[in-house]
Amino acid sequence: MTDFNDESFRDHISTVTKEGKRVWVYPKKQKGRFYTARTILSWFLLAFLFLMPWRKIDGHTFILFNFFERKFILFGLAFGPQDFYLFALGVVAFFVFIVLFTAVFGRIFCGWVCPQTVFMEMVFRKIEYFIEGDAAQQRALDASPWTGEKIFKKTVKQIIFAGIAILIGNTLMTYIVGIDETLLIISQPPSLHLSGFIAIMVFSGIFYFVFSKFREQACTIVCPYGRLQGVLLDPNTIVVAYDNVRGEPRGKFTNEEDRITGDCIDCNLCVAVCPTGIDIRHGTQLECVNCTSCIDACDRIMDKVERPRGLIRYASMNGIKDKIKFSVTPRIILYSVLLVVLLSVLTTLITIRSDIKINILRAPGKIFTEQGDGKVSNLYHIVMVNNTFKDVPVEVKLSNPDAEYKLIGKEISLQPMDILDAEFLVLMPKDKIATTVIPLNVQVYANGILINETKTTFIGPVKK
Ligand code: SF4
Numbered sequence: 001m002t003d004f005n006d007e008s009f010r011d012h013i014s015t016v017t018k019e020g021k022r023v024w025v026y027p028k029k030q031k032g033r034f035y036t037a038r039t040i041l042s043w044f045l046l047a048f049l050f051l052m053p054w055r056k057i058d059g060h061t062f063i064l065f066n067f068f069e070r071k072f073i074l075f076g077l078a079f080g081p082q083d084f085y086l087f088a089l090g091v092v093a094f095f096v097f098i099v100l101f102t103a104v105f106g107r108i109f110c111g112w113v114c115p116q117t118v119f120m121e122m123v124f125r126k127i128e129y130f131i132e133g134d135a136a137q138q139r140a141l142d143a144s145p146w147t148g149e150k151i152f153k154k155t156v157k158q159i160i161f162a163g164i165a166i167l168i169g170n171t172l173m174t175y176i177v178g179i180d181e182t183l184l185i186i187s188q189p190p191s192l193h194l195s196g197f198i199a200i201m202v203f204s205g206i207f208y209f210v211f212s213k214f215r216e217q218a219c220t221i222v223c224p225y226g227r228l229q230g231v232l233l234d235p236n237t238i239v240v241a242y243d244n245v246r247g248e249p250r251g252k253f254t255n256e257e258d259r260i261t262g263d264c265i266d267c268n269l270c271v272a273v274c275p276t277g278i279d280i281r282h283g284t285q286l287e288c289v290n291c292t293s294c295i296d297a298c299d300r301i302m303d304k305v306e307r308p309r310g311l312i313r314y315a316s317m318n319g320i321k322d323k324i325k326f327s328v329t330p331r332i333i334l335y336s337v338l339l340v341v342l343l344s345v346l347t348t349l350i351t352i353r354s355d356i357k358i359n360i361l362r363a364p365g366k367i368f369t370e371q372g373d374g375k376v377s378n379l380y381h382i383v384m385v386n387n388t389f390k391d392v393p394v395e396v397k398l399s400n401p402d403a404e405y406k407l408i409g410k411e412i413s414l415q416p417m418d419i420l421d422a423e424f425l426v427l428m429p430k431d432k433i434a435t436t437v438i439p440l441n442v443q444v445y446a447n448g449i450l451i452n453e454t455k456t457t458f459i460g461p462v463k464k
């Protein structure tokens with residue numbers, strides 16, 4: 001009989017011995033309805049990841065996170081440093097979403113859409129099975145001496161792993177600098193794009209290390225989301241769970257007539273398929289990435305022993321204990337309201353955001369300058385942000401007929417996704433200055449269309 005009060009398994013992670021040595025996990029090949037569904041979903045996710053950098057709108061990439069030049073494109077919308085408030089709000093909304101989602105559905109993200117799990121289980125693990133066979137053959141191969149066959153299998157596997165890691169590294173680069181720049185980096189001599197080349201090599205090296213060696217340790221040791229589970233999950237959270245009420249006391253399979261045990265026949269298949277090497281029958285654990293492999297494995301066993309499926313299933317602890325269905329808690333309501341408010345604010349801000357943002361201020365310091373030709377000038381500062389992918393020629397006009405506009409420097413033309421800082425003078429004949437402070441309207445036209453009107457002031461000398 002299992003002692004469910006014994007929590008000593010939580011004192012260490014399943015893939016590290018008490019002496020601190022790594023326990024290599026050889027999960028058995030999986031199959032089943034959840035595995036099939038995850039495989040199909042992974043095709044879509046991988047297609048999205050690899051094809052999206054090639055998708056362009058008006059010659060510009062669809063998604064871009066160029067941290068170096070502080071340019072971001074999300075689904076065709078350009079964002080720059082001036083949109084930091086949107087970014088910050090988006091991050092907050094994202095975290096509320098994650099918290100809400102986790103409080104309700106546990107680590108469903110990890111099992112179904114996390115790139116680490118998708119690549120590890122749906123790409124690298126499948127290649128490993130193809131080359132080295134199922135868990136038992138892999139174990140035997142690792143324990144065997146270095147024969148020609150072993151060297152061949154291990155070499156081919158590592159070459160393919162490295163190739164895929166390089167492909168992922170290049171793809172990551174396309175999300176940072178765009179597909180055109182990435183193609184230049186990989187098609188021209190490294191010396192011409194040294195930093196880009198080094199970045200791709202570093203990314204590829206990290207991916208190779210993670211998927212060939214580090215594997216599930218990324219989820220259990222490094223991932224901060226995994227670490228947060230302790231505070232995000234509650235007894236009402238839906239997780240991959242073993243129904244201990246139905247399964248215990250576990251015992252070897254017997255005929256129905258002789259049966260004195262629960263439904264768990266202690267076959268250990270749920271443990272054998274687990275990619276993080278845990279026994280889900282202990283209860284919810286930090287290492288569980290909700291990959292559903294144990295559900296599929298146990299369902300197969302239940303089919304064989306003619307007992308109902310779902311001994312391991314998506315369920316909450318309270319649901320299993322009290323045999324109650326999922327219920328909406330005050331915490332879920334609170335998070336949901338917060339998320340709806342944040343998303344509404346974010347959507348509104350993005351919708352009302354203007355394509356060209358303009359800010360005009362009178363320059364600090366000297367208030368006015370006597371030009372010596374009977375004119376007085378004030379210096380102004382104009383900052384313009386182009387949130388579009390087009391060149392925007394800009395023209396500045398003044399509403400006051402006596403005021404004259406004089407740009408300092410060359411003509412203003414906004415480059416795509418550019419921030420431009422310029423200065424201009426406003427000149428006024430001294431004899432036309434009747435008051436010290438004169439209201440001034442500065443109008444900015446783009447392609448002949450008024451896009452901004454700023455009310456400011458012109459300061460003249462004090463009348464004697
Ligand atoms: S697969 Fe099912 S029956 Fe077998 S040990 Fe796990 S829970 Fe028990």
Ligand code: SF4
Pocket residue numbers: 240270273274275276277278279280287288289290291292293294295
């Ligand atoms: S316990 Fe089950 S769901 Fe959790 S990681 Fe292991 S196999 Fe996946």
